[in-house]
Amino acid sequence: MWLIAFQPVRLPVYRSTMGIKAALPRYELYLYTAVLAGALIWAGSWIFDASIDNVSRKAFKESVKPGWHYFGRKMDVADFEWMMWFSTFRNHILFALTGHVIFAKILTLVAPKHRSLIFGVYGGLSVLVTMGWTFMGLVLSHCIILYSVAMVKRKWMCFAAGLASLASIKLEPYNSWQESLVTGSFDLQDILFYGGCGFSIMRCMSFALENCEKKDGNYTFCDLLKYNFYLPFFFFGPIMTFDRYHAQVNNTKLIRKEREMWNITTKALLHLGVILVVDVFFHYLYILTIPSDMKLVTKLSDWCLAGLAYSNLVYDWVKAAVMFGVINTVATLDHLDPPQPPKCITMLYVFAETHFDRGINDWLCKYVYDYIGGDHDKIPKELLATICTFAVTTLWLGPCEVVYIWSFFNCFGLNFELWVAKLFSIPPFSTIEGAMGEAMSRRIRGVFNAANFWAIVLYNVLSLNSLGFAKLVGRRLIFKGFPLSSLSVLLVTYCGVQLVKERERQKALQEDAELVKEKAE
Template identity: 55%
Template structure:
């Protein structure tokens, strides 16, 4: 079954109607639950006064969002504005010194915000890795790299990375040194229409920040999961919407933070990693990553290096295990991270096993002989719907809690079977089909673009 297989327009219209109606229904349940629980004692710590003139409170359960956009907002705006100003002056006066300006300004910002001790520690890591690279011993580079990665998870160094290009330093995304060095060493040239795209991205990021602020005044999606007694009384549709919305919010947060940084980086004539792929479009474990920079690094130096072309089961297992070991060090070893890594590693490998089983033997023969391309797409979309909820459940463990994940799984799979289970599976199936249609459209557009570029 090719990606270009089309479905009837009426069928796609039905899928759109079902999906939009279901999301609206689940959203209504979440809105009513948020309004009903606003004054609960259990919500007191994370639901604070917001728009008092409208009588609305605000969900402030995500300390990271609150920290970046309230406590540290002015400092961030000041630091990034200064970076943009000095970078522009340096580009106009001495573009060949841009990299030095980035380093000097970044170092001064780190000293001002974190103190000289942090700077010395970060420089120590950088010097150690640089010396190891000069010795040309891969095992030494790997050992020092893993040791450095692990040490950054020791309090109070959690979440700080050693990259003195200021925008990437605080927010990410991760950009490998070879790409950064190659881009910053090039002569700064602005392509036609690039400034318009930068302004559009900046406007989109600002709009997303406002949208999240508005959303948290009406939907307490981060606080409700912490009160299991209250969450257990939600209707099945609202509970499913709550689980889904938590992952969507995590994607939005990453997209906003990376979007702000990418805007600044593009002003500096860099081509940073793209924002993460929308969680709604993820029905394959192989594409579930939020930081494309980290994903590129892991694929280049760990996953692809060990797994090769990823066609064999055993090398793929070894590659995925090694990848998640490094990821565990990156995230910070703890019980929840261990569980998250095991679940996602299993999901990635199980996906490969099923794919291999479907490509060879009786299943492949049955698909080719008995199923049309459209029916094959429908069957694959159904499998994608199951995969989609596996991705949600496996990642919900790290975003909320194991107890909340167990509650969602029990309600949607066990006590809600068969009505709730089949209904949610069908709604998800509709969503996967719409995502596949979008992928088909993009593939056709890419094919047309390549045809136009071919010489006559």
């Protein structure tokens, strides 16, 4: 069940931008693009063949079901979360969110000063109708406890109470006892139970910590309820910290930005298009089912394994982007500025930017990582900050063996980047890098970034599939596949990293140009 709330979280850390001004030569740009495209097609062909040849395997029967009949192929339905969102839960969420948009829009026009109350009342009634009185009472009990602690205005007490409340729904036997209190039974009850309780506790902690910062008096219990029961964020997030939500929802100057409605409509159509594309791919590439059959996986080629590991991470990003994108679209219609969707996994080559849920990421940065780490320039403080951050993350995800391993390696990767950056910022390494020029520095860093990218893939694929699959991929690509497979995959990844760096360079130049233009005006 913890996979429902699985949100990999990494945090910003010192990152050198040396070499960002070095433009990529045009011939290299074309060469890297061709190599990357060819490798993706090559790996995809291996996965396609494995999907066709093994569709009748006994291990595939439960997760490969009849799909759209005019494709003439079965569909990979191994990811119950995707199937839940776009089949079982689709009608429920569309009905609830449509009602929220219509109800909120009408009453906002009538009474814009009370729109936060309107949002809270509609959300509370929706939760009550969906989950019943006992669930509502359970959530309110957590709210009352954390609100009472917030009145003391001691951050350590707020943290202690919040983490204890979070542990009560993540650890046995306390979580089973609370779940047993919720009467009734329907397909989504346990999913909504843990999602609603977990996010409610994190929001209550944000409220309590922000109340500690408030110099004049306290926020009211009504403020907490209005914040917590905002329906689009209630069950599945993202988490918007209380200070941001409170400021935005109480803003009475409801003015749309230029082309904002056009952008909202475009994003909504884009999300619909992505959903259709993913469903089509599921008919031809069984990227979720194949890794679960270890007997089959051991027989696959190195390129097929690399493609499966990479595609699983890309798919997980797509799923998170669509889920949060739909919710954020509704929040934007309510004149809010919600946390942005995750950055594409293909664009990542450092642990410091790898986060799938920016809401959780912002929460952890604000209340744990930045609070302990300060300017993130001192190694001991940085180590303590990351350990504390991933300890909270482990509790949030639900402690178990896979989560422990995932947290350890990602915490190590984040710190290792800082150690390496520190090492190469001192002589003689900094002197050597300065003498070799920006272009060569960019290429050397690209090699290390390519290796780092695959470390990110391997560290995270164990949570998406299994520990056994991650170990097999690592063993085949690093040891058994050396040197041919190892260096080939590294070369392809290097090409992708260089293309990403070039895109970042162009984006940085564009932002600089816009800044100069604004100053001139």
